[in-house]
Amino acid sequence: xxxxxxxxxxxxxxxxxxxxxxxxxxxxxxxxxxxxxxxxxxxxxxxxxxxxxxxxxxxxxxxxxxxxxxxxxxxxxxxxxxxxxxxxxxxxxxxxxxxxxxxxxxxxxxxxxxxxxxxxxxxxxxxxxxxxxxxxxxxxxxxxxxxxxxxxxxxxxxxxxxxxxxxxxxxxxxxxxxxxxxxxxxxxxxxxxxxxxxxxxxxxxxxxxxxxxxxxxxxxxxxxxxxxxxxxxxxxxxxxxxxxxxxxxxxxxxxxxxxxxxxxxxxxxxxxxxxxxxxxxxxxxxxxxxxxxxxxxxxxxxxxxxx
DNA sequence: CTTACGGCCTGGGTGC
DNA sequence: TGCACCCAGGCCGTAA
Numbered sequence: 115x116x117x118x119x120x121x122x123x124x125x126x127x128x129x130x131x132x133x134x135x136x137x138x139x140x141x142x143x144x145x146x147x148x149x150x151x152x153x154x155x156x157x158x159x160x161x162x163x164x165x166x167x168x169x170x171x172x173x174x175x176x177x178x179x180x181x182x183x184x185x186x187x188x189x190x191x192x193x194x195x196x197x198x199x200x201x202x203x204x205x206x207x208x209x210x211x212x213x214x215x216x217x218x219x220x221x222x223x224x225x226x227x228x229x230x231x232x233x234x235x236x237x238x239x240x241x242x243x244x245x246x247x248x249x250x251x252x253x254x255x256x257x258x259x260x261x262x263x264x265x266x267x268x269x270x271x272x273x274x275x276x277x278x279x280x281x282x283x284x285x286x287x288x289x290x291x292x293x294x295x296x297x298x299x300x301x302x303x304x305x306x307x308x309x310x311x312x313x314x315x316x317x318x319x320x321x322x323x324x325x326x327x328x329x330x331x332x333x334x335x336x337x338x339x340x341x342x343x344x345x346x347x348x349x350x351x352x353x354x355x356x357x358x359x360x361x362x363x364x365x366x367x368x369x370x371x372x373x374x375x376x377x378x379x380x381x382x383x384x385x386x387x388x389x390x391x392x393x394x395x396x397x398x399x400x401x402x403x404x405x406x407x408x409x410x411x412x413x414x415x416x417x418x419x420x421x
Numbered sequence: 422c423t424t425a426c427g428g429c430c431t432g433g434g435t436g437c
Numbered sequence: 438t439g440c441a442c443c444c445a446g447g448c449c450g451t452a453a
Binding site: 115171214216217218252254300302309310359399400401 | 444445446447448
Binding site: 146147216217218233250251252253254291292293294297359398399 | 423424425426427430431432433
């Protein structure tokens, strides 16, 4: 399941290979996960790839017309700091291919002559004989070409990047909410990039039960959660993500953080910290793994049902 | 407004 | 061997 660390790993792999390459052709298999395939086929061929960045769980592949007679574009885009935001207003946004990997999406670089994996639905042929391929068994992913001015609409509502947020920002957001912390961690409008694996792993590390509500966390718990989240994400990036099913990086290699999971998919096994048996329960509609020994459940009774 | 929840996308794994 | 069905995770619509 590609979450922030997996997407970051893929982005780094693409960023090391793609900038400067020109896209010569785009070919599609199935397109039901592509917002406007015709626009992609029309606008991308001939463009040169610029930066590849991550925004939450989204990847952005920036492109610009490879016409050397117009060096102004490069100058305008070079100073771009964030991917979205009011700061981009007034300046020219480069075209950017927006990609979400969903559950089973893979973006890999391969020689055009290399065998094609099943469920590969998009091919971006490059000017060096290689191609970027998008493979997605379930096709829960998304792909869309964002043209000038469209980033705000596509990405503007997303929350803080958990690795960039300060403890104060994090506490303010969580402390103001009565929803369960598990739901808050997964809510992309609160934080962008956290999914089920890293929500569960961070909560275990922080010793916070997933059913606690944001506004009920004591200051030290809030601080532990903030730190646990960042530490977990950073370690997962260092280990190139979690490969629990289909995830691979841009070179097709699996990650290793699944070997460090403490609760995720460890139902029935012993807690590494206290020895209690890891449990699984549905919280916020999602399968949640936690240790009943060191993650204390909130007082029962979720909502007062007046009457 | 906030929160909770059901359903949808698809196909691999499971169990009969 | 075949086949029905559960389920994964993100997201969206709807209800309260």
